Amino acid sequence: MSSAKVTQRRAFRRTDDHTPGTPKLKFVEETLPLPLAPTAVLIKVHAVALNYRDANIANGGNPWPVIPNGILCNDAAGEVIAIGDKVKSLSIGNRVSPVTDTGFISGREGKRSWLAADEDGVMADHIVFDEECLSKIPDYLNWVDASIVPCAGVTAWSALKGMEIGQTVLIQGTGGVSVFAMKLARAAGLRIILTSSSDAKLEQMKEKYSNPPILTVNYSQTPDWDEEVLKLTGGVGVDIVVENGGAGTLMKSLRCTRRGGIVSQVGYLSKQVEPNALRELVPTLIDRRINLRGINAGSKFDMEDLHAALAAVETPLNDLIDRTFSFEEAEEAVEYVWQGKQIGKIVLRL
Template sequence: MTRRWQIEHEFGLDHLAHSEGAPSEPGRGQIAVRIRACSLNYRDLLVVRGEYDPRMELPFVPLSDGAGEVVAIGRDVEEWKVGDRVIGCFAPKWQGGEPTKAMLRAARGAPPLGGMLRERVVADAEGWVRTPDHLSDEEAATLPCAAVTAWHALEGVRAGETVLVQGTGGVSIAALQLAQLKGARVIVTSSSAAKRERAEELGAWQVIDYVADPKWGKKVEALGGAHRVIEVGGAETINESLRAVRVGGQIAVIGILSGVKAQIALTKVLMNGVSLRGVMVGSREHFEQMNAAITAHELKPVVDRVFDFDEAPEAFAYLARGAHFGKVCLRLG
């Protein structure tokens, strides 16, 4: 039998239930992976609370991000062998190039694709990438959603440019690390003094308290502005991002932490030639390019805390409190 956590009959962190199922075997073109570690994303929290898709059919196994080891191979699979260390792709059908809507909708951790919060996952062989040798399974499990999104959002950033990241959650800390790897300097906004200090230890060029300084965009403007903004705040941050971005710069629209509906000053967009670019995670190709860079620089993702598999509800509650810096992970025995 293999263990899993699922949203059983009702949504909510209190209704996550532990269960066991018979292990399934890989069919043609598939592999079976023993999941060793998972990481949690803000989206997973929305899924479990029923805020992502209240009509989702239950029971459902959540979590988009998992890493582990190939334990069985189906027919016609040549790319993998038993024992290979692998990480699941967020949108497994998006292999590269421009995605279709269908490729974007088929993402792990929400219907139609079940999630990673289980010991064994059987899925198409094309939806995995090789784990960089220098990473633990927990570090590898931080990558599929947050880091690939950050990498994709940083496309085209050049050495010497300025990148602004909002807050110190999974996407933003990955963006801080990856932007520095590209030779950019990074401004970090955070509500916490301790987290601002940690961001400086990671190499942030400037840090700003966005609570004490709600007009933080002006501060960024005074520092010369940002060539690229990693916009995860949503409704409450987009207008400050428009102030913070340089002429000709780009705002990568990624997150909606403070809401989805905002009135924006279109004059700022057109007068300053600013691009607003929506970013949806990334393809397998993005993932592999990022892993090549991570490997070359032996970069280690920031793991805030690792919970045991049995503590999944506590891990979700911890993420919900927003006390984390970087990523929250689960270890599966």
């Protein structure tokens, strides 16, 4: 076994105190799980990216069970510094990221295991994973940019599967998945309609992506935003929706999707609604022949495909970063995401 002399790690574990205004993270120093298992890899972490999911878990809003006081976050980029004696696919010095769902490698598995939920996440300066749960990072990406790919990037990639040049995509919000979906959609030749409750955010995005221009809708000022989206598409509807809202927005998303189109459910940001609000769900699905699909990031193979696509033309990702924090500012970074201040991705730099 190739080994490093590192035996301890610094990490942030959840306090599981969901009272508003109380700390959501606790700094710990703990022993690494050594010696390494035969196919395990020890990674020195250089960057950790946050998602809304992390802030939601820290504040007790996750709809699925999580382990008590777990380590937060599922997005990281780091360097292999030690390997087990049976590791075949990786070497010391390789740059890697773990997959978000360590039980979903090929895409054909029937199980799942989410980082920061079913198992500890990656908000630490050293992490250990089995080699099959790791994907090599493209050489051109720096640590910060590479760290945003595993969850936000792969989710956007999965949500846009089936897209074709010239189609129209409706993207909800300006968080990490949304801005990554914009990046991929523009590269693929799609027309974009972006929604947000903030005119300021929409103006920033229109200025940032002015050629070709994007279309925008403020859903706060336009409660019947689905009708506005239909108008923007000549009454036909969009081809794909990157659906971030959940129960509170799903019906409107279905109504402004063309017949035979796709709605990719990637999030659950909106408040829960009364069951009656979804009474037209099945009739609308059938009438509009819509493919409604749940997206939970993607498999390791999906991440490798995305890495290959990004590397082919060395797609820059730095424009998707809203702000970087130091590792020690993890609590502040989580609160920043929880308050929805970001346009794009928030990253901890180690």
